[in-house]
Amino acid sequence: MAPPPSESFFSIPELIDELAPYLVPQDLLQLLKTSRQFYSYFTPYFWLDVTIDTEPAFLRLIRSPEACAALYRNLRLTRSLKIKADFLLYYIEGLYLYMDTHPEVVLPHPHYLRRPHTTKTSLVTFVPFPPLTQLVRLDVSTATAYPAISYTMADDPTRASYYPRPLPDLSTTTLDLGLSMCWFISLNPGLTHLTLRDESLQESHLCRVFARTVSRLSHLRQLLLSGNGGENMPIQSFLMIMLTCPPTLEILQGFNYGEERIRLPNPDLYDCMELDVEGPLEVRQQPLLNLRRLKFPWNTMGYTPDMIQTMMKICPNIEAMDVPLISVEDPESFRVVAKTFMKICPHIQELSMEVVRFDYHGLGILPIMEEMEANTLQVWAMGSFSDLWKTRTLDVIQRHSETMREVRFPLTHRLKSSTIQGILTSCRALEHLEVGGFVAMRVKLWLDDMEPDTPWVCTRLRYLKLTVDWNDKRDKPHPPPEPEPTVRMSLGLINDGMNAILASRMRLGNAPAPPKPEDHDKIVGIMARAANERRRTRLARFYKQLGRLTNLEVLDLRATSGFPEEEPTNVLRPYTEYALPRLLSLFDNTMNLEQGGGKEQRGKVGYLSELGQLRKLRELRGSFRIDRPTVKANMGQREVEFMHEHWPELRMIELLPANYETREDFEVPSHIQWFMEQRPFTKMAIPLPPGSP
Secondary structure, three states: OOOOHHHHHHOOHHHHHHHHHHOOHHHHHHHHOOOHHHHHHHHHHHOOEEEEOOHHHHHHHHOOHHHHHHHHHHHHHOOEEEEOHHHHHHHHHHHHHHHHHOOOOOOOOOOOOOOOOOOOOOOOOOOOOOOOOOOOEEEEEOOOOOOOOOOOOOOOHHHOOEOOOOOHHHOOEHHHHHHHHHHHHHOOOOOOEEEEEOOOOOOHHHHHHHHHHHHOOOOOOEEEEEOOOOOOOOHHHHHHHHHHOOOOOOEEEOOOOOOOOOOOOOOOHHHHOOOEOOEOOOOOOOOOOOOOEEEOOOOOOOEOHHHHHHHHOOOOOOOEEEOOOEOOOOHHHHHHHHHHHHHHOOOOOEEEEOOOOOOOOOOOOHHHHHHOOOOOOOEEEEOOOEOOOOOHHHHHHHHOOOOOOEEEEEEEOEOOHHHHHHHHHHOOOOOEEEEEEOOHHHOOEEHHHOOOOOOOOOOOOOEEEEEEEOOOOOOOOOOOOOOOOOOHHHHHHHHHHHHHHHHHHHHHHOOOOOOOHHHHHHHHHHHHHHHHHHHHHHHHHHHHHHHOOOOOOEEEEEEOOOOHHHOHHHOOOOHHHOOOOOOOOOOEOOOOOEEEOOEEEOOEOOOHHHHOOOOOOOEEEEOOOOOOHHHHHHOOHHHHHHHHHHOOOOOEEOOOOOOHHHOOOOOOOHHHHHHHHHOOOOEOOOOOOOOOO
16 A cells, blocks of 8 residues: 555655745644654754743743653754753753763863852752754853842852842852853854843953854854843953954844943953963954944944944945944034945945934934945935934935835934935835834825825835825924034934924914804815815825835835824824725715715715735735724725735734724624634734733
């Protein structure tokens, strides 16, 4: 009898290699339980990538002898590992036990390393683990997976740096933990990707050991240093790593959350520092010619031009860089720094600026973009930004309009509507546009700015996030000329919102005298009809432009009120309280021009058919919630059938509240229930973030 087709298929190793990368751990676990043949086929792929960085995962492991035995048997298959300090110490103690019981196993053991201080109690049973030496990717954190507990060690000052955690078995000093981590890294010389989290490398001896350990990873291509915001990473530590890391490095990322003044260190200082038993560090003489992506440790006090120049000479071939703050205020000094920067690193294609507290209006990044050769920049991402220039921001974008692929402004303070419109009408290569902020009124696209004869040219867009307003703009008195933005102007950003509201109320208080009573209703009616007609025309033009973006995969459209000063208590109303008029409604003229009861009845206006060509759409987010009256009244069975037919790739659409399953006052309409039955794989709401009520 011939074997079943499934066994014939999975008996071919090449087919399993092609299938395994598409399977999540849950799929692999299910296959392991299916049959003995599947268990033997998929066991290597199940243990290829191991993640133990949460409290439940760690507790399940240490409290289960079967799990520890399985890890012991299959650890040799692991190539990618993500752990925290708890498992690291648990494994290090198990490794020492393995070495105690297997004297034939000899591992390099540095003189500086001490065995972590552990105590055996009934809470944890340590088991021996074989050495793990075949890792290719390692993500290790020196923070605990457990919530920290508070206690003092005044009687023993030498133990004051112990990590507080509920299990005393895993307590050790921060220095011993860091040194044990370096030893663990050194046992895997084939690492190509290394991520170190929650370790500031402030202790000089630990930093030297880590730098020496990294310098000996001859295959390392990516080194990411990521902090938790609690401690600063000294710039001297970053420079030490930068000057000693292997020449194969392609990506280097540092972090810093401090505000200390940065000093330019002397590279010779490493020979003057207290030496360990392994002697001085060997500083690399050649630049990092393979380094393509670089992120400096971030510092709010800013880098000096000399510091920037010194560090950039180490990596002349970078293509993507996170630009640090520069500690100069004179615009001419910024231009000098930009010229020097582009002279040393002429191959830049991606620029970002992950400013998390304030921005200085792009004074450090705009000159670099202006000094670059035209149409060379491909990606521009800003953590925060305030577009206070007249046309400079748009001019810089249009300078690279033929090559710009991504523009990301996720949490910007202010971005002109004309700038957004200019991006859409000039950047032909654009694939990703993200514009968002805390105050929607400052980062929105006024549809009144759209030129009827100027179509969008960004037809390659795959991701689009915008906030839109279709209301009329109001005529406002011309403000006095504003000075050119400076670094100090950033200090007043937090008051901009209140100042804008107060100014708007003052303007509203000077409204012209009302018309005469006998003409009031007539004038109001004429004005309302004209305003409504203008809004309908803008919306129709806007929806037609959206329908031409046939490559869209993610569409996030959020509506906002045009004049929040009229509703001071609702200035920060969320986008879910608004609705985009008739975008998810189909046109219906069955009642058009019928007469009933002496009143003219018009058909339902809808624009959903404009989006019928978006057959690649996977996510639709924004102001589409059916608990809004306008959406509820104009969206029915015809609309969901249209979506089901024309959006075959749709996997998420924001129609329902995030917690609709638990709300007693909310009932899912019948047509949405039909939609959910037809597409069980499509989510109808955005899940709440962890910890939300």
